[in-house]
Amino acid sequence: MAFDLRESILQAIGSNYELHAKHVNPQFARVLKTIGYDHVYVRAQGPYLWDDAGRQYLDFLSGYAVCNMGRNHPIIRKALADYLSLDFPSMVQFEAPLLSGMLASELKRRTNRPDDCVFFSNSGTEGIEAAIKFAKCATGRPGIIAAQKAFHGLTTGALSINGCESFTSGFGPHMPGARSIPFDDLRALRNELARGDVAAFIVEPIQGKGVNIPSPGYLVEAARLCRQQGALFVADEVQTGVGRTGSFLAIDQESVGGEGVNPDMIVMSKALSGGYVPVGAVLTRRSVWSKVFSSMDRAIVHSSTFHQGSLAMVAGLASLAVYDEERLDENARRMGEILLQGLDALRGRFEFIREVRGRGLMLAVEFGEPRSLSLKAGWKIVQAMDRNLFAQAVVIPLMADHRILCQVAGHNQAVVKLIPPLCISEADVAWFLRSFEEVMVRLHRFPGPAFDVLKRLGSNTIGSRERDIDGAIASVSGPSLVVPVNGPVNGPVNGPAIGQV
Ligand SMILES: Cc1ncc(COP(=O)(O)O)c(C=O)c1O
Structure with a gap:
């Protein structure tokens, strides 16, 4: 039957x-x-x-x-149906999939990051895991700083920098090197960075838990401090990305004296899915990427079976098109x-x-x-x-x-x-x-x-x-x-x- x-x-x-x-x-x-x-x-x-x-x-x-x-958008739905009707090969693994190249180039264009490489994940938390690994590998340091009250996901690494005890308790011990500082507090960040062991500061431009908005200039200065101390600045745009705050990324609205935030990595997910297919994307500065994927031996040193799945890529491409079309x-x-x-x-x-x-x-x-x-x-x-x-x-x-x-x-x-x-x-x-x-x-x-x-x-x-x-x-x-x-x-x-x- x-x-x-x-x-x-x-x-x-x-x-x-x-x-x-x-x-x-x-x-x-x-x-x-x-x-x-x-x-x-x-x-x-x-x-x-x-x-x-x-x-x-x-x-x-x-x-x-x-x-x-919006739910069940006809254009996104049609793109997915069109893809299915093509009998296109997916997850061949030993090939360079066309659709991830297309979506990566689209994301780079929109974020004006022409030199980045993009790692695709299956969720927001997996994107954060990638960012943690990339930061540790690229800097050779163990410390990951996040803000209190932060939410970056619930897998083990991301959970270690979760700012809510209701989520963390019962799952310890957490990742060594993970620690948190008050949100919107540059002095606390400066003090932590001064320890010299920080691989990355991971922060939401607007915190999802509570919708906490930082002071003007905080994110730009935080990124500058990180650069000064050799730590990477990671913007978690999983929730704020794809127009949620009125611009493609929330950090697009941040600038001081013409200088923007310019993160080393940007993690996106959620709305890229079009509400249909789970997907995440980690836009990564090439200098960071080259330290992680440093030789042919290490070409897939971080990966997962389902990452850059074709349906997810189609959902991403169609969602971005709808985002533009409908302003x-x-x-x-x-x-x-x-x-x-x-x-x-x-x-x-x-x-x-x-x-x-x-x-x-x-x-x-x-x-x-x-x-x-x-x-x-x-x-x-x-x-x-x-x-x-x-x-x-x-x-x-x-x-x-x-x-x-x-x-x-x-x-x-x-x-x-x-x-x-x-x-x-x-x-x-x-x-x-x-x-x-x-x-x-x-x-x-x-x-x-x-x-x-x-x-x-x-x-x-x-x-x-x-x-x-x-x-x-x-x-x-x-x-x-x-x-x-x-x-x-x-x-x-x-x-x-x-x-x-
Ligand atoms: C800012 C932020 N980062 C990461 C995540 C984790 O994403 P996911 O639930 O897809 O793992 C979330 C989820 O709500 C989030 O809001």
């Missing part, structure tokens, strides 16, 4: 959570059910998802900043500005909002202790239960009442993060702002129903913490949680039925 994918999916759909609980990740399935995120999505397009009842959702998470071009950098800047302004206006009205920050479509709303006495009491109760809880109380009703998918920005912080696809429209921004305002109105009534839910959430949290995944959902568990689903949703309800998978 021929395998019929469509039929197989149709038969299984609806059993998503049961299958996941039984065969994949029982704890995560439990978390999703507990917080009311256990929807069965059957279709996705652009910034929208539809569930099996035809309800439409607005995606302000983009698969963790993967779907910058997504421009749209990210424009929509980001409207969103930022709209949120900032709410900050004036709602005491819990401490700060709104971001660049392009990488935004965060940070909550803090309010001024008025009654709300202060509410804040203190919630904070005492769990430092993630307040942000949960925003994210959960955004989904339950307004069908918006977004995330808590990381562990132990009252920050909600917004990373929608770069193709969102003004109507989508309005959908979000209207919904966010309603959630704020409810949360600013203390005592009130929103706080009853918070208390229930908190009491379930204590003593039985669930691990979040990439900070999406933190510290929520317990069977008695009730998430209210009130009133009509703001977004249109016009999706397809299950048969349209």
